[in-house]
Amino acid sequence: MITPELTVAALVERNGRFLMVEEVVREQTVLNQPAGHMEYGETAIDAVVRETREETAWSFTPTAVVGAYLWRIPSATRHVMRILFTGDVADHDSDSELDDGIIATHWMDYQALQAAEDRLRTPLVLHGLDDYLAGRRLPLDTVRCFDYTGAPR
Structure with missing residues (x-):
């Protein structure tokens, strides 16, 4: 049995980039x-806020x-479930050290990302951008967290 890895990602647009x-x-x-895995005890929203700060200083x-x-x-016999959020960034901390492995952050337009398709970490990057550009938006409470201590309802 394969248990999907649960990840979150942030899609932020500014001036077409x-x-x-x-x-x-x-x-x-x-x-x-900006993306990463949820940590134990986090909600998906907590995770995407944390990962974006750690990877971009925003x-x-x-x-x-x-x-x-x-x-x-199939080649890796693994599955990844990614929840893609959109939103805004503010309060950039230029003195903040970015996560291990992060070289830099960039603001890129869609055409540049299409041209760099072979450099994208996963095919989910463009699929998410396409959905975003098509206007797909769901309320934040679409992703809900429950901490049940008793029997399920």
């Missing part, structure tokens, strides 16, 4: 939206969910 991170993954330099305020994407990776 998208906030991206350039990072080293398995000895390759790739482009990705404070991220989610405003909507763009979608949830399951990427089945």
Whole structure:
């Protein structure tokens, strides 16, 4: 049985450009939206705010969910479930040290990202951008967290 890895990502647009991170993954330099795994006890919103700050030094305020994407990776016998949030950033801390593996942050337009498709960390980056550009937005409470201590209802 394969248990999907649960990840979150932030899609931030400013003036037609998208906030991206350039990072080293398995000895390759790739482009990705600020993203990462949820930690135990976090909500998805907590995780995306934390990951964006750690990877970009920006404070991220989610405003909507763009979608949830399951990427089945047969060659790696693993699955990744990614929840993509959109929102705004503010309060950039230029003195903040970025997460290990992050080389730089960039603001890139869609055409540049399409041209760099072979450098994108996953195919989910463009799928999410396409959904965002098509206007897909779901309320934040689409992704809910429950801490049940008793029997399920």
